[in-house]
Amino acid sequence: MAYLQHESTGQAAIRHNAFNHVSETTGASFASFGAKRASFDAHDVIYYEGDPAKRIYELGSGTVMLFKLLPDGRRQVVEVLRPGDIFGLSNGDEYDCTAETLTPSEVHEIDLKQVEASVDLQRKLTRCLTHQMHVLHEHAVLLGRKSAIERVASFLMYLVPNRGGVGCTGPADENNDGCDIHLHMTRQEIADYLGLTIETVSRVVSELKRRGVIRIDRADRIHLNKVCSLCQMTGIH
Template identity: 75%
Template sequence: MAYFDAGTPGQGAAPRMTGAPICTPSKTSFSEFGGKAVQYDTHAVIYYEGDPAKRLYELVKGSVMLYKLLPDGRRQVVEVLRPGDIFGLAGSDENDCTAETLTNAEIQEIDLKQVERSDALQRTLTRCLTNQMRVLHEHAVLLGRKSAVERVASFLMHLVPDRGGVGCIGPIDDSDDGFDLRLHMTRQEIADYLGLTIETVSRVVSDLKRRGVIRVDRADQIHLNKVCSLCQMTGMH
């Protein structure tokens, strides 16, 4: 019942539950380049799609999603970012997505003009963008070719460090192989990320529960009973 991250739910950082950063934030933090750290609340909009692109952002702590809207209100969450990821580069003078926090977050911000100048920063950018691109490729497979169950299984597996997704290392060994997750997303946000409806996400989660693959402690707090068997449901094995 009690989770490893003792402390106020929805607040205290849960080290075990957040994945290892892909880029190395400490070494490449924008602070060295004149960036400033900004704190955001949960569900705060950092910028809107269509706004003029002024700054480059690096997520230091917490979680951020990028999404796009169609005129009739359909939404697609195109990226869910983790510490170390960068965003705000639009390739034009307007942001192509809306950026909104999923948790309270610490974000390093740096003027785009600064970015132009620094070679070191360009190098970091290339590396980060390449990584995010690979994630987008994999997400395209999910959106274009996977069933609802495979989408949800893949989504959950991505929250397990070093499992699911790109650098999956397979079953760590025998042992019980369980894992606690905090999603930090509502069913609607998950649905909009996975290209499903809220009802379908809910049904798949209930089904995984019924089949004993997961245990749902709170809506956004899920225990994977056997990481391995969930991994088998991602369509990638």
């Protein structure tokens, strides 16, 4: 889910990486507050569940997933973060989940003591967390009420830049509404995020292909034949 490459199906292909777009609502980056920068390769662990919670993080570039492990080894991916998102906040002295990169990523680190001493940082945190709370509410609805096909459709639509949801104006060209999605999550990671089994995810993907909604070009690349058709399958209409 990390990267997304969006290409129009016309002659002039436009490449867009939705996950390298920092939200304009979050204000100044942690970097402007003197945060330490750290770089990670794909599938590096930034911190583990249970590690001492001494700092918070802002994702500068790339994609990070947060997940929890159950005692029997099952995993639930609780959040997939985009640049500009904040993570590492804890209700106690330890991190309550593990943070792992999905792609090469850069993060900005700030000690909790610095946050406590800065009103501007606290305001930024409030703006960021309000936005992320909305995203988590949507994910809760997905896990609690949506069917398997609605979950997979919602996941794919989450990867399409500037489409779907309230206020979507639809395609600029009704006859040219396709795009390519380049996935950097495995089928198992997608299943863990959607609360499904890997077999169910594979079955739904095959069903979407059978209906002509998507085309599978490679294991990590899916072409949406018509974005609006997929959006109508998300359960929000």
